[in-house]
Amino acid sequence: MKKIFGYVAALCLLAPMSGWAQRTHVRAAERLLQAEKPNYSEIRRLLGLAEAHEETKADPYTYYIRGLVDHQLYKAEYRKLTTPGIPGDTATMFRHVVDELPAWLRADSLDQRPNAQGRVQPRFTKRIQDFLKEDAPKMYDAGLFYLDHKDYARASRAFDYALQAQRLLLPAGERVLKADSTTANLAYYALVSAYTGKLYPEVIRLGKEYRDLSTNQNEVYQFIARSHLAQQDTLGALPLLEEGARRFPKTTFFFGKLISIHQAQGNYKAAVALIDEAIKAAPTNPNLLVLRGNVYFMAQDWVHATEVYKQVLKLSPDNYDALFNLGQVYYNQAVSLLANPLATKLDEHKAKDYFRQSLPHLEAAYKRSPDQVRELLGNVYYRLGLEQRYAELHQEKQ
Template sequence: MKRVLLSVALCMVASASFAQKKAVSQAESLVKGTADANAFTEARSLIKGAMENAESKDDPKTWYVAGFIEDQQFSNEKTKQVLGQQPNEPVMYDALGHILPYFQKAYELDQKPNAKGKVKPKYTKNIKNTLSANHVYYINGGAYYFDQKDYAKAYDFFEQYLTISDMPMFKGTPTAARDSNFMTVQFYSAVAATQLNDPKKAIAALERAKSTDYRQNDVYQYLCYEYEQAKDSVNLEKTLKEGMEKFPQEKYYLLSLINAYIYSNRSEQAIEYLNAAIQKDPNNAQLYDVMGRVYEGLKDYAKAEEFFTKAYSLDSENADILSNLGRVYYNQGVNKLGEANAITDSQKYQEESAKAKALFEKAMPYFEKVHQLKPDDRDCMTALRGIYYNLNMGDKFDAIEAEMNK
């Protein structure tokens, strides 16, 4: 009796296993040579069940057919494109995006030894041919999603292209070539990653892109931005220094490194790099302006005035430089007036007040010039109001007050 029951159980298992294999074959047959959307829907439903069933989920054919279904739908749309017809791009690229994950699983299972301990792949050749034929279309798919601003999918497609290039089965073939396509895809995969609000992923992609000679200046600048966003000051400074060495003519790295030193209160390092920069580019007004700001932060107003004045002599129409030079005089005037107000001796008070007014008078023409260049600049108008008030220039005070109250 036990033997009979055991036989029945075995028959039931065999029947279930056969049913799943039949479902896989049926799914494969449904999509061969057809563009019928219903056939693809039914085939996907059948193969989904087989991928989840214990009797068929470890069979390489199950996963191969899953990828085959997607490739058939992709090929239908690709054929339209080749014939000059408009393909259904969302359907086309959605199908393409599903092929590789299924084929990777099929390939993994196809390499397992059989009952005799031998590896006899059944699907690897077809997988290799299909992935090789489709390889370039992953670039198109990534570009399609990039244009749609779907950066997650764009990143996924570019990464699939790179994954296929790195698969052992393609070693030594054109699919694995580190050519211009490969370098371009690495770059745009990294760019897409920067749009995902995932600094870790972006940094990994950009660090990888550094290894190829394609738009490296852009890669380094993107990477600096990501390290800054991640508040990784160590790697930020390291990358900025690397960028300075690789692209000595690019001002971005030096100025960014100087800013990093300024914002971290390392004025000595900032001054050191600024001096080096000025030696290389002695007519760069921006460098003198930044040096002036460093000294202003150190409250060395004499030095700040010296460098702001030099910047002004090189670029007298620059509103920022004009504001900085005006500000260094204005703030000294405010400080001097505060000192004067604390003096009880009338004569000394008059002397110190006169010094304060002289500083306000020095600041005035620079802020007036800024006001001409940038009439809506509130900081400039505030400074002018203070200057006119302290110099008893009632008409000008009223005029600037009216402008501010508009």
């Protein structure tokens, strides 16, 4: 009986002693950091043991020291780079200043938990903030460094961490970033880096958090919408496109994509209604009118398409889209008549007239974009019996 009791007592002592041992590992790691030449391999090994243990993996002290390791490595590299005659590595310096943040975010999160009495008494947040007052701007610099080297994943991460560092620097009880110039620029650079690198899931994640804090919001909304579309996520893109159309009515991208989606779904009335809403804000915008004509074109409503394209050409006589599309409208009407097996001589006469009407518009469009227009224009020349012009057109291609 005494043996059993002694065995149970030993088990009761084992768990708290084990946790105590892991905290000792963290303290040992901190002492090693203070050495003249710290053994970083041993420091990381000790911290790894602490992070793997049930008690110390939830202790902010563990992650405070983990962040302090990268902070110290960053400072060591920074001193080399700023001391004449001592070689240093800029990429290494920036890597460490960025890498310090995840551990410190974890430390701060654990530090904000209420104690047994329900009070929040952080032990490390103030120390972390003191370091970040100097280090947060360096994270911004790291992002610019990576962006300059076209390492878009690291650049986006650095800008994102710089934003999170700004949040961590806010007074106690505040964790919502304010839309100042620093935040706006960081948010924009984080998004533009991710988008340029085609990191579409990251663009979407960053967009949810920072799109309304960023500078250049018109462009940012386009980045996020395009990222959804790049992943074939029409449902996710729609709210961004609708909000972009509402906020930036003079930007045809949002309306254009919305219209394309409605067209693909065969919902032409909704597409026209969207354009009409945009035209209210910019009644003389030829690009919006072209979009309206394109909807009718897709619906094969040739009468309304012709009216709209002519309206565009009154406002902008050299508008390539209106010229080419109007030429296609006339061409399609002619071909439709001739494709009818019951076509009469009168239909053939009307078709030829449509070909004649398409000709000046296609010739004007050809001057702007020969490669795109050449084949259609050649067909019109052929249909009208203009062999010389047809031959000259194909000689130009050669």
